[in-house]
Amino acid sequence: MLPQVYKKRQENKIEIEKLEAKVNRLQRDFDNGRYTSQYDYDDEWSPLKPIIFPCRTSHTRLFPKKHSFSYSYLYVGIPVGWRGWVSSLLTADLKTLPWRGRKPKNGWFNVDSADHLARGDSMHGLRGKLDTYLESQNEKVEDYPDAYLVTAPRFFGYSFNPVSFWYLYNRRKELKAMILEVNNTFDERRMYFLKDTDPNNGASGDEIENLATGKVDQNGDQGQHSPNQKQLERFTNSWSKDFHVSPFNSRKGAYSLSANDPFFPHLSTRAGVARVNNTITLSSSKQHPKLVARVYSSSDSIDPYKLKGFGTFKFIAAWWWVGFVTLPRILREAAKLFFRRKLHVWFKPEVLEDSIGRNETDDEKAIAAIFRDYLRTLVTSSDLPFALQFLPGIATMSVEETFMPHALREKPNTQQCAVTFKITSPLFYARISRCTSIPKHIKVNLSKPDPGTATFHTSHPDLLAKLFEESPSVSNLFKIWPWGKAALIDKYAALLDASPLAPIPLPNRLRWVLINILRHLPSPSHPYTLSDLDACAVHLPSTDAPKVRAYRKAVLKMLLSDYVAFGMPAAIDAAFWIVKVWLCWVCVQSFDGLVGLCNGHGQLTVIEVGKVVMGFLGVHIWWGLGQAL
Incomplete structure (x- = not known):
């Protein structure tokens, strides 16, 4: 009996030594x-x-x-x-x-x-x-x-x-x-x-x-x-x-x-x-x-x-x-x-629900941040008996987020189901930034589903449609005067002053006016309104000013590209960089004329004087191009 006990102790001792050696080695590797x-x-x-x-x-x-x-x-x-x-x-x-x-x-x-x-x-x-x-x-x-x-x-x-x-x-x-x-x-x-x-x-x-x-x-x-x-x-x-x-x-x-x-x-x-x-x-x-x-x-x-x-x-x-x-x-x-080989080229459809869409651009990311706030407000203020599980399709955002109506917070037993709202392509955000009414956009896409063009999917289309149908459009708060013979600023006076919040700085007001003009050109039968996302951005507190500024810049770029760049916002960015490069060249050229003037060699022409002025103002113009939108 004793030899067996001794043998067992020796085996246990060897096993303990092995474990201690492994722990020491792992600790050493962890420290390194x-x-x-x-x-x-x-x-x-x-x-x-x-x-x-x-x-x-x-x-x-x-x-x-x-x-x-x-x-x-x-x-x-x-x-x-x-x-x-x-x-x-x-x-x-x-x-x-x-x-x-x-x-x-x-x-x-x-x-x-x-x-x-x-x-x-x-x-x-x-x-x-x-x-x-x-x-x-x-x-x-x-x-x-x-x-x-x-x-x-x-x-x-x-x-x-x-x-x-x-x-x-x-x-x-x-x-x-x-x-x-x-x-x-x-x-x-x-x-x-x-x-x-x-x-x-x-x-x-x-x-x-x-x-x-x-x-x-x-x-x-x-x-x-x-x-x-x-x-x-x-x-x-x-x-x-x-x-x-x-x-x-x-x-x-x-x-x-x-x-x-x-x-x-x-x-x-x-x-x-x-x-x-x-x-x-x-x-x-x-x-x-x-x-x-x-x-x-x-x-x-x-x-x-x-x-x-x-x-x-x-x-x-x-x-x-x-x-x-x-x-x-x-x-x-x-x-x-x-x-x-002259093979037929197939149009690229949007990805299906089980696939992952492309990476988002910075502009789409900025619009997605405002849309999430809009959706949260829409759900939490509704009386519908279901929660909304939102998957934004943006890598830098939360993978999923659940929004709860106030009725469920007060009476949690009334919940029937959770509706999944999954964005499968960042193109969704580019599209809703161009439309005035998000409920109308969602309703049209749910009524005529097309797997080749769908940018979002939902587990319960009827319930999602009900959510947007029963929720009033926040843009109704921002209707302004119809088309008239007044001056341009008078036409948009109600838009500029309709917000119950603190007054908006004049440059930002003008940017919202430009967004409204680009989204749909004025017509006698269409009153001026902010879109649902615009209204949501305007209502955000001052602490979210960077997020609102990024959204406004992204929307302006999207809408402007529809008129001058075939709907490609990247072309607007490229145009800005071309102007900046040209500005650098003008600044460099202006120094030649400035040196000649200081040395008293001849006189400067009007063009050369303009180059000198552009050289002095080059830094300010560079900064202004970045802040224009």
């Missing part, structure tokens, strides 16, 4: 800023590690015209949850680490969680965003304890990443699900959560053990795999196409995926073994294969921990340019399809 206490990645205990995958990608179009191309591509693999760096070569999510000292700079190649899944950053990095996404798909996070991301990294902050692959493993370390994260050239994104549909992929433990111990041949990187191994390591799935990727394909059809597990079996990461080999086939609505896209390892994978000194320099010199030429390569092939 390599790991964080949540979602730790431990290269001793985890079977996964960062890997570099030199690859090639190929596209083969089968009809209506045959076309194919192939070029080199670079992927890196990141264990989901790892946050740190490999020397100066590869980094991941450094900004999410709790730095105690100076934060190091990103490496040559960097993976940022803000570029993946939902828009915006996450304090928990890739693992936190993955868990949130799995919950949105009604999946249990604990079913996928190991996950691996294969993606194109950023180089010097730039990356164009058409597709990323997430490999999700169960507790038996078997590949049971994947996430395909697809980005198009219009800055839109769609995630597809896929579960393995191959019935032969549920291998027994003995079969996997035989493969792991070498009883089944695994030397066939060039097609020498045994049939059993091919079945066990292959992941397959099919799904309907609902995302606009190429202008030469409609949004109809279906995709199918055939992907190999790069770490089969048991998440093996032996040097050179891990490989990427994924094939996506696009079929037409008549089930005919139309396009085959493939990405595969062109050579053995590279362990970044083993690249030192000259090896790191050699790798960077060989691969730094690949990310920069991805988009130009795509545009080159698109030009061939359009000019040589």
Whole structure:
């Protein structure tokens, strides 16, 4: 009995020493800023590690015209949850680490969680965003304890990443699900959560053990795999196409995926073994294969921990340019399809509810801030028995926000349902900034839904329409005199003085007048009114003056672009910069005349005098151009 007790104590002592050593090592790494206490990645205990995958990608179009191309591509693999760096070569999510000292700079190649899944950053990095996404798909996070991301990294902050692959493993370390994260050239994104549909992929433990111990041949990187191994390591799935990727394909059809597990079996990461080999086939609505896209390892994978000194320099010199030429390569092939193959170009529809729209502009962000205040006021002042869950579709705003009517706050048991109001495209804000009545705009879009042009979606269209129908338009408070023969200022006198708040400065009043003129030109039958958003902005307290100023400037730019820039606000910004550059040139030229005048050489002409005056006033004019709107 005593020998057994002694043996047990010794085993416990050894186990405690191992745990103490692990805690000390993790504390040391934490102090150095390599790991964080949540979602730790431990290269001793985890079977996964960062890997570099030199690859090639190929596209083969089968009809209506045959076309194919192939070029080199670079992927890196990141264990989901790892946050740190490999020397100066590869980094991941450094900004999410709790730095105690100076934060190091990103490496040559960097993976940022803000570029993946939902828009915006996450304090928990890739693992936190993955868990949130799995919950949105009604999946249990604990079913996928190991996950691996294969993606194109950023180089010097730039990356164009058409597709990323997430490999999700169960507790038996078997590949049971994947996430395909697809980005198009219009800055839109769609995630597809896929579960393995191959019935032969549920291998027994003995079969996997035989493969792991070498009883089944695994030397066939060039097609020498045994049939059993091919079945066990292959992941397959099919799904309907609902995302606009190429202008030469409609949004109809279906995709199918055939992907190999790069770490089969048991998440093996032996040097050179891990490989990427994924094939996506696009079929037409008549089930005919139309396009085959493939990405595969062109050579053995590279362990970044083993690249030192000259090896790191050699790798960077060989691969730094690949990310920069991805988009130009795509545009080159698109030009061939359009000019040589004469393929039909499909109009780009707006994204569907399950997709993510493009990133917003600064102008759309400013309008969205006022719209959220307007919507909050609209809901909280209503008597309807439901709450509104608002998803703004803006990366820098809250992912979702719930507005509660006062009736529900007083009688919470009267709530029947929560209505979801999701903005899927920032274009929504550009559109409502141009209309006078938001309820009318919402009602028209709900009465004639068009998936190709819809910029918002709702779970209960009838209830959302009821909310806007029963809420009075706030712009009715700001009706002003109809068209008359009075002077311009008299026409808009009521508009300028209708606000019960403190008097508005004259420059701002004139800006509101200009907005009203540009939104709809005056007519005898249409009284002048502020739009719903304008009225909401006017009613905001003085503490929100910067937000109101940004909104007013954005709306003016939107409306002005409709008249002089084909509805493109970016052209207005470009025009301002051109004027500023010209102003700089005038200022520089004026100094020549000023020097000549000071030296007494000749006399200045009227034009030269004007240049000198412009030179002295150049700084003020520069500032004035920025404040004009």
